Amino acid sequence: MASVEERVKEVTARVLKVDTSKIGRGDQFGADLGAESVQSVELVAMFEEEFGIEMNEDEALSVDTVGSAIDYISKVCQEQGVQV
Amino acid sequence: MAQTTQYRSLKNNEVQALTGQGCTSDDWSRVQVAEPFDTARLRNTQFSGDVRIGAVGGSAASTTGLAKPAGIYNAYVADCTIGDNVRIANIGSHLASYDIGDNTCIEDVGTMQTQPGAAFGNGVEIEVLNEGGGREVILFNELSSQIAYLMCVHRYRPKFIEKLTAIARSAASAVKGNRGSVGTDVRISSVKRIVDVNIGDHAVIDSAASLVNGTVLSAEDAPTTVGADVQAEKFIIGEGSQVTGGAIVSKTFVGQGCQIGKQFSAENSAFFANCEGFHGEACSIFAGPYTVTHHKSTLLIAGLFSFYNAGSGTNQSNHMYKLGPLHEGKLERGSKTGSFAYMMWPCRVGPFSVVLGKHKGTFDTSDLPFSFLDATPTGKCSLIPGLNLSTVGTVRDGAKWPTRDRRKGVVKRDRISFDVFSPLTVGRMIRGSAKLAEIHEKTEKTVDSINFNGADIKRVLLRTGQKFYRSGIHMYLLEKVLSRIEQAQGNALSKALASSPDAVYSEDWLDIGGQMMPRKRLDDLCADVESGKIADLNALNAALDKVHAAYADDEWVWVKRAYKQVFDQDVDTMSQEDVGKVAEDLLAVNGKFLRVILGDASKEFGEMTQTGFGHDGQPDDVAVDFEAVRGTYETNKFVKQIEEQIKALEGRVEKFKAQVASA
Numbered sequence: 001m002a003s004v005e006e007r008v009k010e011v012t013a014r015v016l017k018v019d020t021s022k023i024g025r026g027d028q029f030g031a032d033l034g035a036e037s038v039q040s041v042e043l044v045a046m047f048e049e050e051f052g053i054e055m056n057e058d059e060a061l062s063v064d065t066v067g068s069a070i071d072y073i074s075k076v077c078q079e080q081g082v083q084v
Numbered sequence: 085m086a087q088t089t090q091y092r093s094l095k096n097n098e099v100q101a102l103t104g105q106g107c108t109s110d111d112w113s114r115v116q117v118a119e120p121f122d123t124a125r126l127r128n129t130q131f132s133g134d135v136r137i138g139a140v141g142g143s144a145a146s147t148t149g150l151a152k153p154a155g156i157y158n159a160y161v162a163d164c165t166i167g168d169n170v171r172i173a174n175i176g177s178h179l180a181s182y183d184i185g186d187n188t189c190i191e192d193v194g195t196m197q198t199q200p201g202a203a204f205g206n207g208v209e210i211e212v213l214n215e216g217g218g219r220e221v222i223l224f225n226e227l228s229s230q231i232a233y234l235m236c237v238h239r240y241r242p243k244f245i246e247k248l249t250a251i252a253r254s255a256a257s258a259v260k261g262n263r264g265s266v267g268t269d270v271r272i273s274s275v276k277r278i279v280d281v282n283i284g285d286h287a288v289i290d291s292a293a294s295l296v297n298g299t300v301l302s303a304e305d306a307p308t309t310v311g312a313d314v315q316a317e318k319f320i321i322g323e324g325s326q327v328t329g330g331a332i333v334s335k336t337f338v339g340q341g342c343q344i345g346k347q348f349s350a351e352n353s354a355f356f357a358n359c360e361g362f363h364g365e366a367c368s369i370f371a372g373p374y375t376v377t378h379h380k381s382t383l384l385i386a387g388l389f390s391f392y393n394a395g396s397g398t399n400q401s402n403h404m405y406k407l408g409p410l411h412e413g414k415l416e417r418g419s420k421t422g423s424f425a426y427m428m429w430p431c432r433v434g435p436f437s438v439v440l441g442k443h444k445g446t447f448d449t450s451d452l453p454f455s456f457l458d459a460t461p462t463g464k465c466s467l468i469p470g471l472n473l474s475t476v477g478t479v480r481d482g483a484k485w486p487t488r489d490r491r492k493g494v495v496k497r498d499r500i501s502f503d504v505f506s507p508l509t510v511g512r513m514i515r516g517s518a519k520l521a522e523i524h525e526k527t528e529k530t531v532d533s534i535n536f537n538g539a540d541i542k543r544v545l546l547r548t549g550q551k552f553y554r555s556g557i558h559m560y561l562l563e564k565v566l567s568r569i570e571q572a573q574g575n576a577l578s579k580a581l582a583s584s585p586d587a588v589y590s591e592d593w594l595d596i597g598g599q600m601m602p603r604k605r606l607d608d609l610c611a612d613v614e615s616g617k618i619a620d621l622n623a624l625n626a627a628l629d630k631v632h633a634a635y636a637d638d639e640w641v642w643v644k645r646a647y648k649q650v651f652d653q654d655v656d657t658m659s660q661e662d663v664g665k666v667a668e669d670l671l672a673v674n675g676k677f678l679r680v681i682l683g684d685a686s687k688e689f690g691e692m693t694q695t696g697f698g699h700d701g702q703p704d705d706v707a708v709d710f711e712a713v714r715g716t717y718e719t720n721k722f723v724k725q726i727e728e729q730i731k732a733l734e735g736r737v738e739k740f741k742a743q744v745a746s747a
Binding site: 028030031037038041042044045046048049056057058061062 | 456458468471474529542544545547548551555676679680683684686687690691692
């Protein structure tokens with residue numbers, strides 16, 4: 001199974017229509033990857049489906065970089081007993 | 085003018101003096117005056133027919149506020165009754181068939197005349213909502229948003245419409261007459277033409293171009309202004325409104341507390357409480373309370389709006405060169421359109437939604453309130469259900485409307501329910517959520533998006549929409565239960581949670597021109613109109629007032645049923661422990677909601693938002709410039725309010741839990 005990082009980048013690439021190889025941990029979803037406000041909602045929905053988790057909106061929507069998304073999703077997966 | 089005014093005929097020496105001052109009359113015996121009378125106050129005036137002149141010893145304020153001597157100067161006055169201390173000066177053509185109240189000043193007017201059988205805008209039928217007709221609203225002075233809405237929208241109740249039309253016609257015909265009226269303390273100056281227009285107390289008509297067949301309702305506590313270069317025909321303007329700045333108003337009702345100006349033009353349209361129309365154009369629209377359009381090249385056509393804000397360049401199409409302008413559209417309360425948003429009617433947009441882009445297809449999102457609607461490059465509607473629930477704009481709008489009610493007079497004709505969360509919107513969320521769940525269940529994971537009544541929704545967002553709605557539904561129901569108990573301090577829990585015996589329950593609630601009510605209330609009212617039980621305007625208004633007064637009771641019955649449906653718990657049998665849980669759950673869900681709002685607000689201070697700031701400066705100047713202009717997130721007034729709200733909520737819940745524990 002792919003790592004959390006790979007899966008996060010894969011979903012991000014699909015939603016924001018960017019090349020996976022060009023996504024780095026330090027990239028901001030908005031400033032660097034061009035995510036508009038409404039796309040962040042779609043990203044959260046896609047991450048939830050990809051990992052089978054339920055995220056807290058106020059926490060999830062405050063995540064602004066790819067790296068922090070990877071960390072946050074890993075934490076949620078652990079809390080919700082999801083194997084990754 | 086005073087009812088008790090005693091008039092007398094002119095004495096011979098007075099006639100002689102007046103003649104010497106350039107005054108003439110067909111028959112001086114038909115000119116009567118009141119005391120005190122001073123011949124020096126009448127100069128260069130021709131009198132015709134029966135003219136009664138009140139006391140002329142004092143002064144009257146002109147439109148600039150300058151007090152000028154009362155009297156009649158340089159005028160042709162025919163068949164008028166003039167109150168005490170009225171100034172009439174420089175009437176180019178004539179002033180005929182008017183009763184003029186005390187302390188009024190009429191200066192530099194070309195023609196001011198009432199023709200036999202004048203209706204003063206009453207009885208005019210305007211083609212609202214459907215430009216092709218069929219939804220005509222009859223204008224009359226007491227027209228409210230509710231009555232107009234029912235007359236316009238509920239055409240599927242033919243018997244009711246027949247009776248309602250009769251009530252409207254009766255009210256309209258009551259003002260028909262051969263003489264117009266100008267109230268007390270009215271100031272009129274520099275108007276070319278006023279024909280068949282009634283003008284209420286304390287109105288200011290300043291430099292209007294032409295007013296024909298209309299009424300300017302006005303009162304001391306809600307004076308109305310008609311300003312420079314306004315052209316109005318077949319109109320009624322409500323108390324406390326301002327129609328100014330070269331506005332062109334034709335076959336139009338302007339309700340109370342409205343502002344129409346800056347060259348706005350309106351035709352076959354009705355605007356109700358606190359609407360604002362500047363620069364743009366309205367054609368056959370029903371502008372419910374708080375409909376606002378401020379920008380040039382914005383055309384609102386054949387639409388129903390309320391609590392609405394039109395972005396610049398917003399427009400709609402109501403026909404495609406087939407059978408004419410047949411289509412109509414509805415943007416339910418609280419919706420907004422972004423800059424250059426376009427919709428091809430017919431469409432229906434659910435409450436508190438945002439519409440962006442150019443929509444070339446028909447859609448109905450009424451069961452998906454608080455949604456975000458954008459258009460794809462091909463013009464298809466793409467929707468995110470419930471997204472607008474947690475945006476900072478919705479919260480700000482909900483808070484601002486009640487504080488911006490410009491209706492200052494005693495009489496407020498439109499009944500307005502301000503609540504953002506109500507059985508109407510929460511009911512739609514419950515319904516919408518169920519539909520989203522059903523579609524989600526049936527849709528394969530391989531599907532990218534589904535079609536919902538003409539709008540595309542990405543499959544993954546079906547679940548997101550349910551989450552948004554779940555938060556909104558829970559927040560509303562928990563808040564209602566908690567505040568009910570808080571308000572009933574000292575009473576037994578069962579008593580606090582009991583329903584009013586007069587409350588009416590309907591699962592479905594309606595928004596009748598800004599007044600929300602259970603469907604049954606409206607059905608009963610319509611049945612009473614149809615049966616003749618409600619047979620006149622007073623009875624109809626009383627019935628609508630009664631429904632409005634019952635809002636809280638009806639809402640509570642609805643909340644209890646919805647609570648049972650959502651939480652599977654009977655509110656009536658709640659224990660103290662259950663109530664404590666309500667408080668904890670409210671803190672969790674509402675606290676989370678407010679934090680999401682704060683998160684949304686923080687985007688307004690983000691790096692992207694600062695683009696363009698620090699112009700001509702160095703990179704470090706961007707943040708400095710932004711802070712100087714926009715302030716900081718931490719010091720922002722709205723952010724502080726939300727933060728205080730979170731603290732207040734925490735304090736409230738703690739206090740409540742302590743009370744429950746000690747009970």
